[in-house]
Amino acid sequence: MGRHRAACSRPMGRGRGSAVQTQTRMLDQVRTTDGRLLKVEISGDPRGRPVFLLHGMPGSRVGPRPRPMFLYQRGARLISYDRPGYGGSDRKAGRRVADVVQDVAEVADALELDRFAVAGRSGGAPHALACAALLPDRVTRAAALVTLAPRDAKGLDWFAGMAPSNVHEFRTAFNDPERFVARLIPRSAKIRSNPARLLEELRGDLTADDRQIVADGAIRSMLLRNYHEALRSSPYGWVDDALALTGPWGFDPADIRVPVLLWHGAQDVFSPAAHSTWLAGRIPRATAVLEPAAAHFAALRALPAVLTWLLADAARQG
Numbered sequence: 052m053g054r055h056r057a058a059c060s061r062p063m064g065r066g067r068g069s070a071v072q073t074q075t076r077m078l079d080q081v082r083t084t085d086g087r088l089l090k091v092e093i094s095g096d097p098r099g100r101p102v103f104l105l106h107g108m109p110g111s112r113v114g115p116r117p118r119p120m121f122l123y124q125r126g127a128r129l130i131s132y133d134r135p136g137y138g139g140s141d142r143k144a145g146r147r148v149a150d151v152v153q154d155v156a157e158v159a160d161a162l163e164l165d166r167f168a169v170a171g172r173s174g175g176a177p178h179a180l181a182c183a184a185l186l187p188d189r190v191t192r193a194a195a196l197v198t199l200a201p202r203d204a205k206g207l208d209w210f211a212g213m214a215p216s217n218v219h220e221f222r223t224a225f226n227d228p229e230r231f232v233a234r235l236i237p238r239s240a241k242i243r244s245n246p247a248r249l250l251e252e253l254r255g256d257l258t259a260d261d262r263q264i265v266a267d268g269a270i271r272s273m274l275l276r277n278y279h280e281a282l283r284s285s286p287y288g289w290v291d292d293a294l295a296l297t298g299p300w301g302f303d304p305a306d307i308r309v310p311v312l313l314w315h316g317a318q319d320v321f322s323p324a325a326h327s328t329w330l331a332g333r334i335p336r337a338t339a340v341l342e343p344a345a346a347h348f349a350a351l352r353a354l355p356a357v358l359t360w361l362l363a364d365a366a367r368q369g
Contacts, residue, residue: 240282
């Protein structure tokens with residue numbers, strides 16, 4: 052894929068010295084070559100090694116992340132942005148999972164980054180795998196936490212072990228997209244006005260461990276802020292994510308050649324662990340971690356260790 056230099060919200064410095072490092076603290080939006088605006092947030096060490104963190108579904112750039120002190124101690128610069136249709140980013144109707152690659156590349160170009168690691172959680176995890184597959188000259192390592200597998204994964208019973216609510220949502224998105232959109236729009240409006248409503252909807256499917264995690268005051272605050280920001284402009288980030296995840300992804304995970312960490316909780320009913328197992332058997336350089344007692348939201352606890360793994364290949368970071 053060719054490089055495209057995207058316009059950013061403020062003038063870029065010249066070269067790769069301190070002027071560029073100062074710019075990384077300031078950049079908060081990128082204009083893509085096709086004219087869309089992407090809202091960006093950077094946290095951690097402004098001079099640190101870059102890691103893209105791709106948010107879940109629904110989600111936004113302000114989603115859960117390790118504490119700033121942890122990021123500084125690890126020398127990590129965490130880069131997040133709203134996928135099209137979420138938060139402050141313009142919609143890209145009909146997008147596929149693979150379309151994330153162009154947006155990540157353009158944000159990296161605006162930051163003058165040649166090499167970087169990438170992580171994705173839940174609905175963001177397949178998008179992280181897309182970057183690993185389609186940006187092999189730029190992605191050093193990739194991590195996918197509580198990921199789904201492609202809907203057409205051969206030999207995988209895609210819905211086995213999945214909560215009935217998720218089965219219904221994904222089946223409707225796949226079989227009757229118009230009905231799916233018609234139902235999700237009013238639902239997302241209610242969640243936008245009261246983000247805690249989404250956690251209440253999920254409560255019946257949460258394990259005791261997950262309930263404890265989302266009851267933590269700091270995590271709950273981050274989640275509620277995340278959901279509100281995700282849906283503040285429109286429901287279409289969520290709509291387009293679901294349609295993309297259940298449609299053709301636009302790449303084959305078997306083509307990934309960079310090291311990949313697949314983290315999953317065995318008790319997850321939102322994206323069952325069998326999805327990571329299937330991917331681990333297909334991605335040549337995959338390392339699979341299965342936590343027997345963990346479920347979906349335990350990925351938030353795992354993220355600091357995952358970031359440490361992503362940064363272990365320091366010599367190759369851009």
